[in-house]
Amino acid sequence: MYAVGILPLDVVAWLVQFWIVLGLAALFLQRAPRLITNVIFPLGALASLLLAATGLWALAAPTNIMVLPLGLPDLPFHLRLDPLSGFFLILLGGASFGVSLFGAGYFRSMSGGMLGLLCLQYHLFLVGMTLVLVADDAYMFMVAWETMALASYFLVTTDHAIPDIRKAGYLYLLIAHVGAIAILLSFGVMQGGNGIGAYTFDAMRSAELTSFWSSVAFLLALFGFGAKAGLLPMHVWLPEAHPAAPSPVSALMSGVMLKTAIYGILRVSFDLLGTQLWWWGVLALALGLLTAVFGVMFAAVQGDMKRLLAYSSIENIGLLLVGIGLTLIFHVYGKDALAALALTATLYHSLNHAMFKSLLFVGTGAILHSTGERNMGRLGGLIRRMPWAAMLMLVGVLAISGLPPLNGFVSEWLLLQAFLLSPGLPNSYINMLVPVAAAVIALAAALAAYVMVKFYGVIFLGQPREHALEHAHDAGIWERIGMGWLALACVVLGLAPVFVVGQLDHVSQMLLGAQLGNAADNWIFLAPVDTGRASYSPLYFLLAVLGVMLLASVLVRHLYHGRVRRSDPWDCGFPAQTPRMQDTAEGFGQPIRRIFEPFFKIERDVPSPFDTHPRYHGQSDDRLWYILYLPIKQLTGKLSLLAGMLQHGRIHLYLTYTFVTLVVLLVFV
Amino acid sequence: MMTDYDLLFAILFQLAQLLLVVLLAPLLTGWVNQCQAWLQNRSGAGVLQPYRVLRKLFHKDAVIAHNASPLFRVTPYIVFGCMWLAAAIIPIIAVDLPFSQAADVIALVGVFALARVFISLAAMDIGTAFGSLGARREMLVSFLAEPALLMVLFTASMISHSTQLPRIVDTLAHHQFVLYPSLAFAALAFVIVLLAENARIPVDNPSTHLELTMIHEAMILEYSARHLALIEWASSLKLFAYISIGIALFIPHGIAEVGNWAGLPLAIALLLLKLMLAGAALAVLETVMAKMRIFRAPEFLGTAFLLAVLGLLIHFLLGA
Numbered sequence: 001m002y003a004v005g006i007l008p009l010d011v012v013a014w015l016v017q018f019w020i021v022l023g024l025a026a027l028f029l030q031r032a033p034r035l036i037t038n039v040i041f042p043l044g045a046l047a048s049l050l051l052a053a054t055g056l057w058a059l060a061a062p063t064n065i066m067v068l069p070l071g072l073p074d075l076p077f078h079l080r081l082d083p084l085s086g087f088f089l090i091l092l093g094g095a096s097f098g099v100s101l102f103g104a105g106y107f108r109s110m111s112g113g114m115l116g117l118l119c120l121q122y123h124l125f126l127v128g129m130t131l132v133l134v135a136d137d138a139y140m141f142m143v144a145w146e147t148m149a150l151a152s153y154f155l156v157t158t159d160h161a162i163p164d165i166r167k168a169g170y171l172y173l174l175i176a177h178v179g180a181i182a183i184l185l186s187f188g189v190m191q192g193g194n195g196i197g198a199y200t201f202d203a204m205r206s207a208e209l210t211s212f213w214s215s216v217a218f219l220l221a222l223f224g225f226g227a228k229a230g231l232l233p234m235h236v237w238l239p240e241a242h243p244a245a246p247s248p249v250s251a252l253m254s255g256v257m258l259k260t261a262i263y264g265i266l267r268v269s270f271d272l273l274g275t276q277l278w279w280w281g282v283l284a285l286a287l288g289l290l291t292a293v294f295g296v297m298f299a300a301v302q303g304d305m306k307r308l309l310a311y312s313s314i315e316n317i318g319l320l321l322v323g324i325g326l327t328l329i330f331h332v333y334g335k336d337a338l339a340a341l342a343l344t345a346t347l348y349h350s351l352n353h354a355m356f357k358s359l360l361f362v363g364t365g366a367i368l369h370s371t372g373e374r375n376m377g378r379l380g381g382l383i384r385r386m387p388w389a390a391m392l393m394l395v396g397v398l399a400i401s402g403l404p405p406l407n408g409f410v411s412e413w414l415l416l417q418a419f420l421l422s423p424g425l426p427n428s429y430i431n432m433l434v435p436v437a438a439a440v441i442a443l444a445a446a447l448a449a450y451v452m453v454k455f456y457g458v459i460f461l462g463q464p465r466e467h468a469l470e471h472a473h474d475a476g477i478w479e480r481i482g483m484g485w486l487a488l489a490c491v492v493l494g495l496a497p498v499f500v501v502g503q504l505d506h507v508s509q510m511l512l513g514a515q516l517g518n519a520a521d522n523w524i525f526l527a528p529v530d531t532g533r534a535s536y537s538p539l540y541f542l543l544a545v546l547g548v549m550l551l552a553s554v555l556v557r558h559l560y561h562g563r564v565r566r567s568d569p570w571d572c573g574f575p576a577q578t579p580r581m582q583d584t585a586e587g588f589g590q591p592i593r594r595i596f597e598p599f600f601k602i603e604r605d606v607p608s609p610f611d612t613h614p615r616y617h618g619q620s621d622d623r624l625w626y627i628l629y630l631p632i633k634q635l636t637g638k639l640s641l642l643a644g645m646l647q648h649g650r651i652h653l654y655l656t657y658t659f660v661t662l663v664v665l666l667v668f669v
Numbered sequence: 670m671m672t673d674y675d676l677l678f679a680i681l682f683q684l685a686q687l688l689l690v691v692l693l694a695p696l697l698t699g700w701v702n703q704c705q706a707w708l709q710n711r712s713g714a715g716v717l718q719p720y721r722v723l724r725k726l727f728h729k730d731a732v733i734a735h736n737a738s739p740l741f742r743v744t745p746y747i748v749f750g751c752m753w754l755a756a757a758i759i760p761i762i763a764v765d766l767p768f769s770q771a772a773d774v775i776a777l778v779g780v781f782a783l784a785r786v787f788i789s790l791a792a793m794d795i796g797t798a799f800g801s802l803g804a805r806r807e808m809l810v811s812f813l814a815e816p817a818l819l820m821v822l823f824t825a826s827m828i829s830h831s832t833q834l835p836r837i838v839d840t841l842a843h844h845q846f847v848l849y850p851s852l853a854f855a856a857l858a859f860v861i862v863l864l865a866e867n868a869r870i871p872v873d874n875p876s877t878h879l880e881l882t883m884i885h886e887a888m889i890l891e892y893s894a895r896h897l898a899l900i901e902w903a904s905s906l907k908l909f910a911y912i913s914i915g916i917a918l919f920i921p922h923g924i925a926e927v928g929n930w931a932g933l934p935l936a937i938a939l940l941l942l943k944l945m946l947a948g949a950a951l952a953v954l955e956t957v958m959a960k961m962r963i964f965r966a967p968e969f970l971g972t973a974f975l976l977a978v979l980g981l982l983i984h985f986l987l988g989a
Contacts, residue, residue, distance in 0.1 A: 383794075384738060394740075403782055403786060416775055438823065439978045442820065443816045443974075445816075446813070446815040446816050449815075450811075453793075457793035462793050463795075533833075533836075537771035537772075540768070540771035541772055546750075552749050556899070566734070569796075569891055588804075591809040594964065
């Protein structure tokens with residue numbers, strides 16, 4: 001391969017151009033919408049698959065760089081592909097392959113003009129994310145970051161006729177840009193005032209910063225990337241914007257775009273900044289824990305299936321940040337083998353979350369298509385109408401609940417192992433923090449299972465809560481293929497962790513100079529530190545459970561019989577049972593709402609017992625919106641009113657302002 | 670160094686334990702019920718009653734609702750498989766259990782969670798009011814019980830520097846008569862978790878079908894015949910597994926060491942004694958306590974969670 005002179009980065013550049021061409025082609029194919037869905041989207045998906053393969057190639061290949069003849073006079077665009085970028089390219093390509101294939105079926109119902117525009121925005125979104133991952137200077141990075149933000153803004157506001165969606169899009173755009181400013185400032189700090197040439201990442205790597213300025217850069221980066229990732233308290237846009245977008249776009253935003261923020265935090269803290277401080281890790285850990293518990297708590301009380309998933313994404317971002325915090329702490333204290341374990345857990349969980357969250361989001365798309373309903377309280381019983389979607393989503397639900405032998409369990413297992421290995425840190429206060437943090441992680445994981453049982457049970461199980469659901473149809477063939485790919489990824493990532501960890505070692509080697517490796521000398525057992533300490537074999541686990549199940553089923557049928565009679569469910573002596581007597585989403589979340597009542601701002605209209613047409617209404621809101629955001633909004637409003645007093649629209653007044661300013665400046669000089 | 674013979678013996682022993690737990694589990698349930706009957710001044714149905722119930726159920730025709738999905742039918746087998754596996758990987762007679770390499774304590778908690786998620790989903794499948802009520806309550810109880818159990822197991826893992834059950838039991842068994850303060854807290858938390866997870870008083874009542882109080886029984890209301898038999902058997906296995914964890918963590922003394930096949934008879938005798946004592950203690954606990962309101966349960970379990978975290982914290986602070 002090297003003989004012919006093709007580098008992984010070349011392939012990435014070609015794929016990016018290919019996506020741009022595809023997107024533009026869609027604009028000209030508005031009169032042939034079938035061509036867009038049946039040709040352009042699958043071709044785009046193919047490019048995603050190639051991108052994932054290129055990322056895999058780049059993990060083991062030496063770092064390659066490229067300078068484009070574009071950009072500012074003194075600062076051309078720099079690209080660079082190293083193992084860290086390579087890993088996130090795998091994540092991007094792997095998830096978007098499934099999502100694009102799903103999109104080929106999902107976008108079928110759109111009219112030609114809108115579809116062409118959407119297809120362009122969709123592929124530009126992919127281009128933006130790819131370029132963020134390979135950018136090697138601040139200018140290129142910000143251009144790519146903005147491309148990603150704007151493309152996703154337009155995708156979120158696809159249904160811009162609905163006022164709520166416009167509002168959600170505006171909120172997203174606002175917070176995305178507050179974050180972007182922080183990121184830009186962070187780059188400004190890191191370049192250390194050395195002129196425009198110092199905006200390349202290479203110059204930042206070699207810049208000598210005092211620990212104060214390093215900390216400033218880290219905090220700005222954490223704030224900026226945190227705003228994109230949905231970190232507390234910059235999370236408010238996420239549960240609004242993710243549900244507003246069309247489902248494949250929600251899948252890309254939750255599954256992939258949030259990970260670009262994780263990429264950014266990793267890139268800044270471990271690569272661009274030469275030295276790290278221990279309290280960065282503690283800060284990241286604490287913020288991550290808060291975010292995780294907050295996210296899962298709110299997910300439990302949601303009634304809208306896409307909002308529920310969006311809050312669950314906030315939870316997972318929290319878990320990822322906990323992993324980053326732990327990595328920082330271990331790295332600072334020189335325990336690089338443990339840092340590699342924590343980093344591996346973080347990266348593994350990023351990849352897992354990309355797969356199962358994309359799967360669940362596109363799954364909600366299939367449901368939305370088939371029923372037109374996002375409110376879980378009006379769904380139910382879909383497992384009988386949509387068996388394919390139900391089966392594939394079950395894989396995603398089990399994976400996100402962290403159940404063995406699927407992929408979510410592996411990354412949680414690795415993260416908990418990292419906690420278990422932490423004693424012996426020189427700082428005894430951090431030592432005390434660690435068990436508490438492990439307990440919170442365990443609590444969040446257990447609550448996640450609660451949320452997912454609610455999600456799956458209310459949507460797919462039980463009886464249909466509305467008559468319209470009798471006509472629900474299953475996902476189409478493209479949709480099944482897309483979901484099938486993502487479900488397969490969840491299974492494979494769960495069953496073959498040793499291969500994945502082996503590939504992730506390239507990233508740990510690059511960022512930390514240490515590898516996790518596998519202490520067991522075979523591919524069946526995952527044993528991160530040594531075999532006596534901990535080991536896990538998902539394959540044996542699966543075989544054992546299946547074997548025991550099979551044995552039980554054969555024995556029961558052989559020794560006794562397999563006769564089955566069908567009948568009505570037991571009605572408790574009260575025959576007038578209706579589907580409305582099942583738990584709604586609201587009802588299923590009620591215990592959580594009651595236990596964590598102080599955290600929610602609850603509005604409820606409870607009908608009186610004598611009401612002949614009782615209507616129940618309940619809503620659990622985020623207190624932070626009222627405590628933090630509304631005051632900021634009011635303050636901004638007041639300040640702009642004050643500024644408005646200067647503006648009268650009369651030319652002589654403005655001339656007077658100019659004159660006064662000049663006089664004042666002359667006095668000073 | 671482990672020879673091929675040792676490995677063969679270990680695998681045979683693993684299979685033997687697999688067989689032993691599945692046959693012995695209903696007996697333990699029968700013993701607990703019998704003890705309760707004695708405490709309530711009844712004569713009781715005898716320790717063999719659970720076997721009779723199972724045989725009766727297996728003979729019957731399964732009746733399932735018209736709208737039951739495949740998930741509903743496959744769940745009893747999954748739950749039974751998970752619980753059987755869980756009970757079989759806990760070292761209670763000897764510490765040589767080859768399968769423990771494949772599933773450590775975190776995976777053990779994962780097995781319980783897998784079974785729980787499936788049975789909760791199956792409970793919601795038919796779409797009756799009871800099913801979803803039971804599923805919701807089950808998940809409510811478990812979201813506090815599961816992390817508490819994990820913390821208890823972590824404390825033991827920290828002491829023995831391993832998450833593998835054989836290693837943990839081996840370490841704990843050879844620190845005779847040294848009381849770990851962290852383990853004392855963990856033991857308290859564990860008892861609460863055991864009561865809650867096995868649908869025992871004061872959290873749930875295994876012998877009631879009163880709609881206001883049911884948790885576990887509400888979930889399995891739609892099951893009959895062989896499906897119900899498997900779930901009942903799985904419940905026995907779960908109780909057996911939990912008591913085994915308790916024995917393995919807190920009173921492992923007398924367990925046979927690696928390669929010490931001669932010590933097996935004594936180890937088995939000791940195990941039976943421990944099981945009998947634990948079962949009797951459970952019966953006493955259940956007799957002296959009253960069922961609590963469902964919204965008291967989170968507080969009760971929260972106590973367990975705090976105790977477990979406290980235990981872990983004490984280990985971090987004192988190193989013991």
